[in-house]
Amino acid sequence: MQLVLEKRAERSNAIALISPLIAIGLTLVTMSILFAMLGKNPISALGVYFIDPLVDGYSLQEIAVKATPLVMIAIGLSLCYLANAWNIGAEGQFLIGAVAGSWLAVKTQGTDAGPWVLPAMLLLGAVGGALYGLIPAICKVRFGASEILTSLMLVYVADLLLDYLVRGPWRDPKGFNFPTTAEFDPVATVPVLIEGGRLHLGGVIALVVVAAGAVLLAKTIKGFEIRVVGAAPRAARFGGFNSNQLILLAFAISGALAGMAGIIEVAGPVGHLQPGISPGYGFTAIIVAFLGRLNPIGILIAGLFLALTFIGGEQAQIAMKIPLDVTKVFQGILLFFVLACDSLILYRFKLVFASPKVSRGAH
Amino acid sequence: MGLIEAIILAVLAASTPLLLAATGELVTERAGVLNLGVEGMMIVGAACGFGGAWLSGSVIIGALCGIGAGVLMSLIFALMTLGLAVNQVATGLALTILGVGLSGLIGSRFVGEKISLAPHLYIPGLTDIPLVGRILFGEDAFVYLSLALVIGVWFFLYKTRTGLILRAAGDNHTSARALGYPVLRIRMFAVMFGGACAGLAGAYLPLAYTPFFIPGMTAGRGWIALALVVFASWLPGRLVIGAYLFGAVTILQLHAQGWGVGVPSQLMSALPYLATIIVLVLISRARTGGSTAPAALGTVFVPDR
Numbered sequence: 259m260q261l262v263l264e265k266r267a268e269r270s271n272a273i274a275l276i277s278p279l280i281a282i283g284l285t286l287v288t289m290s291i292l293f294a295m296l297g298k299n300p301i302s303a304l305g306v307y308f309i310d311p312l313v314d315g316y317s318l319q320e321i322a323v324k325a326t327p328l329v330m331i332a333i334g335l336s337l338c339y340l341a342n343a344w345n346i347g348a349e350g351q352f353l354i355g356a357v358a359g360s361w362l363a364v365k366t367q368g369t370d371a372g373p374w375v376l377p378a379m380l381l382l383g384a385v386g387g388a389l390y391g392l393i394p395a396i397c398k399v400r401f402g403a404s405e406i407l408t409s410l411m412l413v414y415v416a417d418l419l420l421d422y423l424v425r426g427p428w429r430d431p432k433g434f435n436f437p438t439t440a441e442f443d444p445v446a447t448v449p450v451l452i453e454g455g456r457l458h459l460g461g462v463i464a465l466v467v468v469a470a471g472a473v474l475l476a477k478t479i480k481g482f483e484i485r486v487v488g489a490a491p492r493a494a495r496f497g498g499f500n501s502n503q504l505i506l507l508a509f510a511i512s513g514a515l516a517g518m519a520g521i522i523e524v525a526g527p528v529g530h531l532q533p534g535i536s537p538g539y540g541f542t543a544i545i546v547a548f549l550g551r552l553n554p555i556g557i558l559i560a561g562l563f564l565a566l567t568f569i570g571g572e573q574a575q576i577a578m579k580i581p582l583d584v585t586k587v588f589q590g591i592l593l594f595f596v597l598a599c600d601s602l603i604l605y606r607f608k609l610v611f612a613s614p615k616v617s618r619g620a621h
Numbered sequence: 622m623g624l625i626e627a628i629i630l631a632v633l634a635a636s637t638p639l640l641l642a643a644t645g646e647l648v649t650e651r652a653g654v655l656n657l658g659v660e661g662m663m664i665v666g667a668a669c670g671f672g673g674a675w676l677s678g679s680v681i682i683g684a685l686c687g688i689g690a691g692v693l694m695s696l697i698f699a700l701m702t703l704g705l706a707v708n709q710v711a712t713g714l715a716l717t718i719l720g721v722g723l724s725g726l727i728g729s730r731f732v733g734e735k736i737s738l739a740p741h742l743y744i745p746g747l748t749d750i751p752l753v754g755r756i757l758f759g760e761d762a763f764v765y766l767s768l769a770l771v772i773g774v775w776f777f778l779y780k781t782r783t784g785l786i787l788r789a790a791g792d793n794h795t796s797a798r799a800l801g802y803p804v805l806r807i808r809m810f811a812v813m814f815g816g817a818c819a820g821l822a823g824a825y826l827p828l829a830y831t832p833f834f835i836p837g838m839t840a841g842r843g844w845i846a847l848a849l850v851v852f853a854s855w856l857p858g859r860l861v862i863g864a865y866l867f868g869a870v871t872i873l874q875l876h877a878q879g880w881g882v883g884v885p886s887q888l889m890s891a892l893p894y895l896a897t898i899i900v901l902v903l904i905s906r907a908r909t910g911g912s913t914a915p916a917a918l919g920t921v922f923v924p925d926r
Contacts (some may be wrong), residue, residue: 260631261704263705263706263923265923272802325888335740344710346714349860369737396900397901397902398828398903401900401902401905401906402906403898403901403904403905403906404848404851404901404904404905405903406657406845406848406899407848407851407897408897408898408902410841410844410902411841411848411894411895411898412894412898413845414840414894415891415894415895418887418888418890418891419887419891422885422888423888424889426885441794475753475876541718544714544718545715545718548711554853581725581726582725583722583723583725583726583729583836584722584726585722586718586719586721586722586725587719587722587723587726589718589721590715590716590718590719590720590722590723591719593711593714593715593718594697594712594715594719597701597708597711597712597715598701598705598707599709600707601705601706601707604706605705605706605923607705
């Protein structure tokens with residue numbers, strides 16, 4: 259018996275629509291088994307993970323807060339992946355954006371700087387992230403170095419840079435030697451939308467980014483070129499598209515969005531620069547991008563769903579003593595199922611029962 | 622023991638996990654499969670390797686657990702990319718994300734525990750030779766194993782018929798298939814070999830490098846191993862040079878931190894990663910005439926029936 263793939267005559271649109279749902283279903287089944295193996299009741303564990311956060315207002319806001327960086331980063335990543343450029347260093351671009359924006363917050367600390375500080379910080383974050391994202395892109399188009407490896411290596415470098423800054427030059431003198439900057443001034447802080455709530459302006463920015471991404475991909479020539487370069491490089495060459503320039507553009511946008519997400523996170527929910535500002539947003543956003551089918555609306559939904567797993571994971575740890583790593587396992591398994599189900603769009607899976615002799619020749 | 626001797630011993634120890642993982646990945650890539658999940662397989666190998674050794678009290682059982690874990694992880698990858706024709710880059714990333722989570726889950730109950738490290742070879746007389754004795758005859762078994770593995774892989778790839786077929790599958794899967802070779806099966810074994818090596822490389826860290834398990838202890842070594850394969854131009858011999866160079870960078874930056882060189886310790890810690898980027902750029906630049914990578918590397922193969 260063996261599994262054989264049969265190419266479909268054309269992409270199955272029906273499956274393209276339901277495949278993320280199948281993937282989520284299969285992931286939930288797998289998770290139930292994992293919960294049972296950990297000695298927890300699967301039904302109540304899944305309830306704590308996926309239902310409880312949805313029924314209380316504070317958690318709902320928290321989901322939107324966590325989804326904000328995920329969605330912003332994933333929109334940028336989707337551009338890269340559509341152009342067949344593999345930016346996997348969004349985590350580093352996120353951190354550099356946070357560092358670049360925080361520089362202004364630290365420098366203006368305690369001065370009577372006006373309300374221009376926050377917009378300038380967001381701009382700096384975006385520019386910092388974009389420049390950092392351009393490093394692997396330039397290494398790729400200029401020297402042919404694998405952008406996968408260089409962008410990933412830069413994550414570690416960014417992490418160490420942030421660590422150096424908050425332990426060294428930017429450390430809060432009144433911070434009892436903790437590696438953190440002082441709390442940002444009010445003018446350097448992302449305002450909350452509802453007084454006393456958690457939801458902040460970043461959520462609105464994320465929605466604008468989703469809309470801009472949708473317009474870019476569906477309505478502009480550049481968006482079209484990005485899709486063609488990834489899907490049909492030969493056709494792109496005949497069309498006279500400059501694929502190198504498009505890769506640079508995709509990385510720059512992706513880095514800018516990750517960087518802005520970074521400074522929003524620091525100037526918003528966190529309030530100061532410190533190590534560990536990201537629970538792996540840059541990597542989880544890769545899953546968000548694929549689960550959302552590299553489509554802006556899909557990414558918005560996927561981002562909210564992945565944010566739910568972060569919140570659910572925290573609650574499950576408190577309520578049921580389920581280790582936090584289960585969330586990462588969940589996210590990894592989910593990505594596997596998403597990718598496997600995507601294969602169904604192009605292929606039919608068939609189990610073939612053949613005699614050993616034939617199967618040896620055919621495999 | 623002199624300082625130079627100590628440094629060389631430390632370099633060999635730091636290089637061995639890189640060499641083990643890179644050797645496995647080299648075979649995988651020579652068969653045409655790009656498995657980016659080395660880091661994930663390594664970190665699960667580290668957790669299972671430590672767990673096995675801690676529960677059984679035996680380094681060998683620990684190493685076997687690490688190898689087994691690496692193979693199981695690689696089988697998921699093989700099922701996805703070879704069985705279901707999924708994009709190899711995305712699957713490799715998924716494997717790493719899953720591996721980091723799994724290792725945390727498996728390793729959480731071992732955090733804070735300690736084991737005794739793998740013993741070092743001791744041959745009376747030979748090991749006692751000044752300067753070179755400890756370096757040549759006083760390593761742990763993994764160091765010798767990793768070198769034997771490279772020689773074995775070189776012999777396999779260039780001196781055996783099966784090795785030739787494996788390289789053919791990696792250079793042109795359609796032709797290899799037309800000649801009647803089972804491309805997907807060859808690739809599956811290559812992926813499993815890569816998984817075994819990555820699992821062993823991960824297990825090396827808690828078994829022979831630091832006697833405990835900490836989450837994320839591979840610290841990007843799997844990714845550096847991937848870069849080493851590019852550095853080596855997919856040639857086993859150059860892998861040894863590359864791995865030892867990187868091991869040297871790692872150890873020298875540690876020593877430099879100890880000597881209190883006037884630069885931030887974080888900059889020194891970033892050196893191995895920065896060196897990887899610089900090396901990748903230099904190697905890729907030098908190779909503008911034509912790539913030495915296996916021609917079918919990373920491409921999906923679905924055999925026609």
